[in-house]
Amino acid sequence: MSKEQRRAADCHRLPSVPGFEVAVAGALRSHRAQVWSVKMSMRSAPTLQQLAMHSLLSNPSLAISALEDVPVLLFPSLFLEAYLTESPELETLKAALDGLDLLVAKKDRPSRWKLHVLDLRSAYPNIWKRSYPHMMRVSCPDILPEEPTARPGSEKPEEQQPLMIVADLTIKDGPQDAFQAYLLGWARKRKARVQLCCRQLQILSPSTHQIQKALRAVRPDSIRELVVNSFWHRETMKRFAPSLSRMKNLELLDFSKMSAHVYTSRSRNFWYSRKYAAHLGQLQRLQELRLHDVFFLRGQLPAILRSQTPLKTLSLTACPLKEADLRFLSQCPCTRRLKHLRLRSLLMADFSPEPLRALLEHVAGTLETLALEDCAITDGQLSAILPALGRCSQLRFLSFYGNRISMATLHSLLSHTASLGRLSQGLYPAPLESFLPPDWCLGHIHPEAFAQVRARLAQAWRDSGTTQKLQICTDFCHRRHKGQFYSLGSDGYWVVTHEALPALSALPV
Structure with a gap:
């Protein structure tokens, strides 16, 4: 035929x-x-x-x-x-x-013939499974959360299993995605026989109504990654926080932009902080925590990081931090396998260097990326932590820009990092000798002084025999995520560029 x-x-x-x-x-x-x-x-x-x-x-x-x-x-x-x-x-x-x-x-x-799982995520366009739930647990573990073992005789017949639709969702201001809006409404009306699962949820809106409306359609324990990037008021967080307790399988939380209310007493803001921390402490499977510009962090890390699950990534940026929080991180079981640590724009000038030194010793065997940026770290503080930094044998990327240290301390830092065989890139500040005395606090580089600094750094880099990429950050703006970099080439010449500041998710590890 x-x-x-x-x-x-x-x-x-x-x-x-x-x-x-x-x-x-x-x-x-x-x-x-x-x-x-x-x-x-x-x-x-x-x-x-x-x-x-x-x-x-x-x-x-x-x-x-x-x-x-x-x-x-x-x-x-x-x-x-x-x-x-x-x-x-x-x-x-x-x-x-x-x-x-x-x-x-x-x-x-x-x-x-029945369809049980429909995956609409762009990264998984061809996942269609029928033998729910066994095949999904074997083939697509990122879709279904862990379920408790059913008692004998309590299993539902296969014909009663709901249709599971998997989609990544974004809640934002302005015009909404028309199909997503229809899908959310469609799923809300059919909750008895349809389960809408969302692995990645982005919230880019402060609207409590929009957020709650979307969450009513989504199975909360299916959410694995939550990104909140919008200016929220305390009341918005107060209404949203209980939903966190139901996101039992959340692995990544990226939360930005929630400043303290300036017209509220410190004790009242502290009360709100404790309430939020109690809900965040329910996240027992968290592996990545990224907090940026949030007021509720100060003194609350022990309440937030109660889980014994090891963190892979911790990023704290422009948040109020106490010295006791750093001490807690150096002793916390959940940081014992930390791979990526960023502390940025934190006021640490008056901190004792001991908690930071203890933290680096705590994570020395696993840490791959370390960013201590714009934290006002002084010569004395850096000198105290250098021995611990030199024991971070897995370190591949170091970012230390924005701190005011002398040329002698920077030279000592380069000597310690030169022995780290895995380190491929270092991003450092222009030392104080790059500025004239009246201008150092304003950040105005003096061209001739900085030229001499670059020549000394190039010679130190050659003498160390290191192969790491050496960069000096002379200017930066975190609001625009831009910076000015001087990069030392293999030919010994410096190249100046204006480029994006390294994001934690894009660090070369």
């Missing part, structure tokens, strides 16, 4: 349904027209199923009228094709969701 005869036979075995017959007829005509050119190019011809789907999706009105009659085995592929098309028709997608609802609601379908 020839290939064309076999395709014709396949066509006769497809169900006979009105809308779908039109698509198949169009597909057959298209197929015959393509066979010769495909043979000539030695590529395999599109399947009849692919051509039928293309025919349906190229005619939205035909697709909508035919969706209820599309064979159940073809529905997942058709939905995925509609979702991933370059300019998807919103009405087609809405109708496709309603078709899904019909598919889930029907109980007379054989269980092997």
Whole structure:
């Protein structure tokens, strides 16, 4: 039997349904027209199923009228094709969701035909699994959270298992993504038979109404990564914080922009801090914690980091920090395997160097990236922690810009880091000798003085025999995330560039 005869036979075995017959007829005509050119190019011809789907999706009105009659085995592929098309028709997608609802609601379908998981994340466009929940736990552990073992006889029949839809969501101000808004409303109305799971949730809005409305549609224990990047008031956080307790599988929390209320007493702000910390302390699986410009951190790290789960990443930026918080980090079980540590724009000039030294010793065996940036660290503080820094054998990236240290202390720092065989890049401040005495506090580099500093640093770099990339940051703006860098090339010349400050997620590790 020839290939064309076999395709014709396949066509006769497809169900006979009105809308779908039109698509198949169009597909057959298209197929015959393509066979010769495909043979000539030695590529395999599109399947009849692919051509039928293309025919349906190229005619939205035909697709909508035919969706209820599309064979159940073809529905997942058709939905995925509609979702991933370059300019998807919103009405087609809405109708496709309603078709899904019909598919889930029907109980007379054989269980092997039922769709159980629909993954709409852009990074996983082809994940379709049917044998829920066992196959999902084996093949896609990032979708389903851990479930407690069911008691004998308590398992639900397979036909009663809900449809699980997985999508990454963004809550923002202004015009919303039309399909996401429809999906959230659609899932809220069908919570009995549909579960909307979200691995990555971004909140870019201060609107309590929008946030709560979206969270009512999402299974909270499916959220693994939460990013909050919007100016929140205390009341917004007060209403949102209880939701954190239900995100039991959260692994990454990135929270930005929540300053203390200037018209509120310190005791009242402290009361709010304790309330927020109590909810944050419920996150027992947290692996990455990034807090930027939040007032509720001061003195609350012991309450927030109560979990015994080892942290991989800790980033604290522009937050009020107590010396006792650093001491806690140096003793906390959850930091014993820390790989990435950033302390930026923290007022540490009056801190004893002992907690920071103890912290570096605590993480010396695992730390790969260390950023102590714009923390007003002095010569004496740095000299005290250098022996501990020299024992960080896994360190690959060091960023120390924004601190006011002398040329002698910087030279000592380079000598200690030169022995770290894995260190590939170091980002350092311009030493105090780069400024004239009246201007050092204003950050105005003196060209001739800085030229002499660069010459001495280049000689020290050559004498050390290190291969690390050496950079000097002479100016920076955290609001715009930009800086001015002098990079020493292998030829001994310095190259000046203006570029983005290194983000923790983009550090070269």
